[in-house]
Amino acid sequence: MNKQQTNDVILQTVTKVACFIILLFSFHLFFAGHNNPGGGFIAGLMTSSSFVLLLLAYDLKTVKNILPINFIYVAATGLFISVCTGIGSFVFGAQFLSHAFGYFHLPLLGKTELATAVLFDTGVYLVVVGVTMTIIQTIGERE
Amino acid sequence: MALQILLNVILALCWMFLNNDPTAVGFITGYAMGLFSLFLLRRFFPRRFYVLNIWAIIMLLLIFIKELLLANLSVLKTILAPKLKNKPGIFAFKTDLKADWEITTLANLITLTPGTLVIDISDDRSILYIHAVDIDDAEKAIYDIRHSFEETIKEVSR
Numbered sequence: 001m002n003k004q005q006t007n008d009v010i011l012q013t014v015t016k017v018a019c020f021i022i023l024l025f026s027f028h029l030f031f032a033g034h035n036n037p038g039g040g041f042i043a044g045l046m047t048s049s050s051f052v053l054l055l056l057a058y059d060l061k062t063v064k065n066i067l068p069i070n071f072i073y074v075a076a077t078g079l080f081i082s083v084c085t086g087i088g089s090f091v092f093g094a095q096f097l098s099h100a101f102g103y104f105h106l107p108l109l110g111k112t113e114l115a116t117a118v119l120f121d122t123g124v125y126l127v128v129v130g131v132t133m134t135i136i137q138t139i140g141e142r143e
Numbered sequence: 144m145a146l147q148i149l150l151n152v153i154l155a156l157c158w159m160f161l162n163n164d165p166t167a168v169g170f171i172t173g174y175a176m177g178l179f180s181l182f183l184l185r186r187f188f189p190r191r192f193y194v195l196n197i198w199a200i201i202m203l204l205l206i207f208i209k210e211l212l213l214a215n216l217s218v219l220k221t222i223l224a225p226k227l228k229n230k231p232g233i234f235a236f237k238t239d240l241k242a243d244w245e246i247t248t249l250a251n252l253i254t255l256t257p258g259t260l261v262i263d264i265s266d267d268r269s270i271l272y273i274h275a276v277d278i279d280d281a282e283k284a285i286y287d288i289r290h291s292f293e294e295t296i297k298e299v300s301r
Contacts, residue, residue: 016187017150023180024154024173028161054184066186108168 008057015057022050030125034113040121044128051133060140071133078126085119147193151177191301199298206291207252214256221277229277233262236271236285238293245296246271252292259284 026046033039054063086097094100101115151174158173159165178194185192221229240246246268250261253273260274275284 017153019184020150020154020177020180021157023183024157024176025161027176027180028158054187066184068186108171110168 012057015053019050019053022053023047026050030121031118033121034115034117040124041128044125045132047125048129048132048136051129052136055136055140060137071130071137073130075127075130075134078123078128078130080123081126082120082123085116085123088116144190144193144196147181147188147190151181151193153177154180196299196301199295199301203292203295203299206295207255210252210256210291214258218257218276230279231274231276232278233272233274234278234284236273236288237269238271239269240293240296241268242300245300248296249292253288259288 026043026049029038029046030040030043031038033043051063051067054066058066085099089096089098089100092100097120099116099120101113101117103111104114106112154177155170155173158176159169162169162173164172182192182194238246238249240249246264250264250271253259253271254261258276261271262274263272264270265272273284273288278284
């Protein structure tokens, strides 16, 4: 495929700032998930959409240099974390996947509710990022 | 480095607006989140991740304080010695720092650590002429400056 080399200077410059804002928004969605709309799944999709914007503005090789991550391992790590939080409830004599929460005083944030569901959500988040990026990169690599 | 800090502040402001949390805590949380996303995409920038530069600045400050203490002690020794045995001298120090602020910082650091004093800088800004109160070995003095100050300044501007 010999496409005419276009000058994507506007797209690339906007991407440089926009992808960070999308990434930040995905973190916001991730932490909003407990009390508001959001959560691990949509945050993972949003994060990968930020990476997809990078893929659109630059080429596959550049993005692989920027993010030298094998996303299959990301998905595997996420699955591992989710299963571990499930198994972790056995330690406290509870049923599989039962979750707990508590109120803690963190040094800066003050009184914060910390729930083990967030750890499970982290797993979901990583699986979604890993799977989405693997799909897109694999399709993109094929001629 | 300035671009990355600016982007990080903008991200922190974005975080404050997203969470409807216009407090210092909201800003710090957003700054941490922005820092994490900058770290994730750190290869995106032509310069390296800016926290390393800030770390280098802190190291430069610490080295400066250490050298200040040590050099003052050595001057104290020279002053309180019953007989003046010190050998003053001027030596040339060839630097490969380029930017104006780098040379100025190096000259100020050399001057502020007692025992050495920058007299002049050559026209092509490659040689610093330094006066030393007690100079046994010019080679050693050059080596010391190169490895304490010059390397650290280079690390800051990398």
